[in-house]
Amino acid sequence: MPEDAPEEAELIAAAARGNTGAFAELVRIHRMRVVRTAFGVLGSQDEAEDVAQDVFIKVWHALDTFQHDTSFASWVYRITVNTAIDVLRHRKEEVGLDVEYASPLTRPEDAALRRDNQQRVRTAIASLPESARVALTLREFEQLSYKEISEILQIPIGTVMSRLNYARASLKKILSGEGAEE
Amino acid sequence: MKTHIEHVSENELYLLQDDELAPVRATAIRAHIESCPDCAERSAKLASFCRHIHQAMLEPTECSSDGAFWVRLAARLDEPVQQHPRSAKRPWLELIPSFILAALGGLLDTLVTAVLVGYSLINLGLLPDFGSQLVANLQSALPGSWFAAWLAQLGIADSAALQAWLDGLTTSRISGNELGLGLVLLVLSVLLALVVGLLLIWNVQRVAQEQDIRGVRAHAIR
Numbered sequence: 551m552p553e554d555a556p557e558e559a560e561l562i563a564a565a566a567r568g569n570t571g572a573f574a575e576l577v578r579i580h581r582m583r584v585v586r587t588a589f590g591v592l593g594s595q596d597e598a599e600d601v602a603q604d605v606f607i608k609v610w611h612a613l614d615t616f617q618h619d620t621s622f623a624s625w626v627y628r629i630t631v632n633t634a635i636d637v638l639r640h641r642k643e644e645v646g647l648d649v650e651y652a653s654p655l656t657r658p659e660d661a662a663l664r665r666d667n668q669q670r671v672r673t674a675i676a677s678l679p680e681s682a683r684v685a686l687t688l689r690e691f692e693q694l695s696y697k698e699i700s701e702i703l704q705i706p707i708g709t710v711m712s713r714l715n716y717a718r719a720s721l722k723k724i725l726s727g728e729g730a731e732e
Numbered sequence: 733m734k735t736h737i738e739h740v741s742e743n744e745l746y747l748l749q750d751d752e753l754a755p756v757r758a759t760a761i762r763a764h765i766e767s768c769p770d771c772a773e774r775s776a777k778l779a780s781f782c783r784h785i786h787q788a789m790l791e792p793t794e795c796s797s798d799g800a801f802w803v804r805l806a807a808r809l810d811e812p813v814q815q816h817p818r819s820a821k822r823p824w825l826e827l828i829p830s831f832i833l834a835a836l837g838g839l840l841d842t843l844v845t846a847v848l849v850g851y852s853l854i855n856l857g858l859l860p861d862f863g864s865q866l867v868a869n870l871q872s873a874l875p876g877s878w879f880a881a882w883l884a885q886l887g888i889a890d891s892a893a894l895q896a897w898l899d900g901l902t903t904s905r906i907s908g909n910e911l912g913l914g915l916v917l918l919v920l921s922v923l924l925a926l927v928v929g930l931l932l933i934w935n936v937q938r939v940a941q942e943q944d945i946r947g948v949r950a951h952a953i954r
């Protein structure tokens with residue numbers, strides 16, 4: 551992950567001292583990353599926004615523990631992934647399964663074809679194991695490199711590759727199986 | 733045109749797609765794809781599959797504005813550190829296994845230690861043999877009871893036979909070095925108490941850590 555810009559390091563230091571203006575700027579810079587990642591893992595817009603709120607609260611309280619040997623973005627990604635997974639597990643406990651992946655996003659004015667297509671892919675993604683889903687989100691959604699993903703998830707690059715391979719192979723299988731049915 | 737590489741594996745096609753190949757290898761593979769219709773087709777299919785996935789994961793469109801997001805967030809900045817929702821709702825639930833384990837461990841430890849210490853003390857001659865006395869008293873107090881029946885099953889019909897049986901259990905096996913065996917048993921019971929105690933401490937710490945992992949600090953990068 552790229553080094554933090556000097557201005558960002560100053561913002562982080564100021565926010566860690568309790569400067570909410572500096573923190574607001576950090577939130578502005580990183581918010582969409584957090585929302586997108588949470589959305590990728592959870593598939594729900596409302597939950598992604600709630601997770602983003604929780605993530606930044608956690609970041610705010612833990613700013614003084616942030617070590618600059620990793621980039622701020624990668625640290626925030628990691629907190630996001632952990633928080634989203636917590637929500638995912640909690641949701642599974644309550645509902646038993648999580649099939650409502652992303653339905654809030656499909657708007658009625660979308661072209662029917664595109665909506666069906668998106669829905670199919672999202673349902674397929676929702677059926678992936680959590681670890682594969684997270685790796686796929688960081689790669690396909692956030693377009694991060696394997697090295698960045700390995701840093702965020704604290705797993706070897708080889709494991710990133712195998713999780714991605716697994717996710718893609720499973721998606722291919724699910725989607726082509728579905729196609730045959732239609 | 734012939735190239736020196738074999739057909740490209742799917743894995744390498746993905747690596748190329750993800751821009752994760754070493755430049756030399758990437759160049760070689762691109763050259764092969766250009767010259768091999770087979771691999772070119774597979775590569776195109778794979779690229780279209782990835783595009784398909786990417787498009788389906790389009791950015792959320794109905795995000796709140798920066799301003800609205802910050803207003804909501806700012807209102808929560810002074811909140812005390814929030815626990816994981818599950819811990820907040822049912823913190824006792826997560827501690828139950830540890831309580832049960834602690835209770836069982838404590839019970840087992842107490843029982844075994846008591847037996848070992850009692851046995852040692854009796855062998856050291858520091859305690860009268862309450863056990864045999866109690867058994868004998870019980871047996872004479874409860875003739876015909878289940879206890880007597882059980883003793884009879886063991887082949888012990890009267891108190892003299894019982895005393896012989898108990899003597900057989902204790903003295904015959906340790907005759908010659910009662911003091912030594914007593915000391916060894918004492919040391920063993922202390923060690924056992926120590927091990928179980930450490931296990932309990934470790935378990936409680938583990939649970940505490942798990943709780944912490946759900947909180948804020950553990951999310952921080954070391």
Ligand SMILES: [Zn+2]
Nearest residue numbers: 739740768771
């Ligand atoms: Zn080829």
